[in-house]
Amino acid sequence: MKAVAATEYGGPEVLGLYATPKPTPKPDEVLVRVRASTVGPANSAMREGRPFPVRFFSGIRRPTSIPGDAFAGEIAASGREVTRFAVGDRVFGTTAPDSGAHAEYVCVPEDGTLELTPADVSDAEAAAVADNGLTAILFLHDVADLQPGQSVLVNGASGGIGTFAVQLATHVGAEVTGVCSTRNVDLVRSLGAHAVVDYTTTDVAEIGETYDVIFDAVGRGSFAGFEDALNPGGLYMTTVPSVGIFLDMARTRLVGDRRAVFAATGMKPASVRKQYLGELRELLDDGVIRSVIGRRYPVAEIVEAHRYVDTGHKRGTAVVTIG
Ligand SMILES: NC(=O)c1ccc[n+]([C@@H]2O[C@H](COP(=O)([O-])OP(=O)(O)OC[C@H]3O[C@@H](n4cnc5c(N)ncnc54)[C@H](OP(=O)(O)O)[C@@H]3O)[C@@H](O)[C@H]2O)c1
Known part of the structure; x- marks a missing residue:
């Protein structure tokens, strides 16, 4: 082959x-x-x-x-x-x-x-779900245990993981804000985001809004950069490993009430990946998410x-x- x-x-x-x-x-x-x-x-x-x-x-x-x-x-x-x-x-x-x-x-x-x-889903769409959909659902459901009514900021909302994260968080009933550049604002809105921040003109840290969960799907930010935008008890999650996030994870376990977390799809138990792929299949079949x-x-x-x-x-x- x-x-x-x-x-x-x-x-x-x-x-x-x-x-x-x-x-x-x-x-x-x-x-x-x-x-x-x-x-x-x-x-x-x-x-x-x-x-x-x-x-x-x-x-x-x-x-x-x-x-x-x-x-x-x-x-x-x-x-x-x-x-x-x-x-x-x-x-x-x-x-x-x-x-x-x-x-x-x-x-x-x-x-x-x-x-x-699912019958009416193309192979390309299904492969996208198995990659970025799976990572998004693991972060939002397994790591954050996202609940209806919570506020979520998705950084990198127009990317592979971000486009699924916006749809999944909206479906849970969370209040979703997406961060992307000007050319992707309409896309992120069409995925269900209630608000969109254009990072080329606006710094999230400076708009004065705060969130229960900040999902740095693109991993370009840092806990320090987003800490002031977290509500008390809030959670910052990133897809990208770094020395900084590992130090933040250790520190926020001991000090303060805001937490920083890195997680990885490949590090989750196989049974968890399997369970969430099954849930994604249902959501795909029901037309709740699209690639x-x-x-x-x-x-x-x-x-x-x-x-x-x-x-x-x-x-x-x-x-x-x-x-
Ligand atoms: N932890 C895990 O389990 C796991 C699993 C898979 C992937 N990953 C990692 O996750 C990261 C994201 O993957 P991905 O496929 O979602 O990324 P991606 O699609 O390549 O990210 C590109 C998107 O991010 C946006 N973007 C670029 N710079 C930005 C900024 N400063 N602020 C906000 N948005 C920005 C871009 O929008 P514009 O074009 O509008 O700028 C673009 O739509 C990668 O580093 C990947 O290696 C981790």
Whole structure:
């Protein structure tokens, strides 16, 4: 089969399509014929091998595994113990914390983070949900336990995670404010945000509003930068790890009544990821959430897909189509 691989750590140009053996499912696994996957900043970070310690897992000299974790496609074969899925079923899910989805085929345990794709949802839309939808719901429901009537600020509301976060928080019944640039204000409003702050003209810290939850979906801010915009007992959550956030997490556990938290989809127990993907499937099927797809690229244009992501200004999710 064809799969994406990198010859070394570096810019988008290190990526290419190579022939590699098609995987064989174990007795409890299904073989998924991948039709769509996603590319985001986490893929760029792995491609660049930063921060350096990731290389202890991904290969010291060059990345040794096929990138990509979210996927949508159909079941091409199944192991002899599989009962939940049949060949031909359309499915979507994620291999996180592992990778391997930027390929024609990937093997996934049948009890992994895997669901049937709703009939009128495209593979591209489903893959976006399995990536950014899953991260957004884990932060808002599992970490923040968001409640109706709470006020939420979503920083990076027009990005991959942010576009889902706005919709999910609105659905809970929270009062949602999105932060984005001028060109994305209409998009963020259309997703249900009650208010939108244009970061190119307005500094959230200076408008005098305060929130119960600040979700830094794009991870460009800091706890210190947002602390004054948090209500007493408020929570700041970020998707991006840093020395600063780890120090803030330790400090805010001991001092003060505002908390800072970093969390990661791949660090959640598999049962939690699975539960929330099931909830997302229901929301998708009921038309409560939709995927915003900024751009689609055939996998042969994986270099261009990474270049788009590396601008730092992608809109919603970037999808690669395969086959
Ligand atoms: N912790 C986890 O489990 C986890 C999982 C997946 C991804 N991540 C990380 O989460 C981060 C966000 O991923 P993503 O795919 O959502 O990002 P993204 O889509 O690449 O973010 C780009 C979006 O952010 C907006 N933006 C850029 N600068 C901004 C600023 N200063 N203030 C507010 N908005 C700004 C851009 O809007 P404009 O174009 O309008 O500026 C654009 O729409 C990445 O670092 C990724 O690695 C973490």
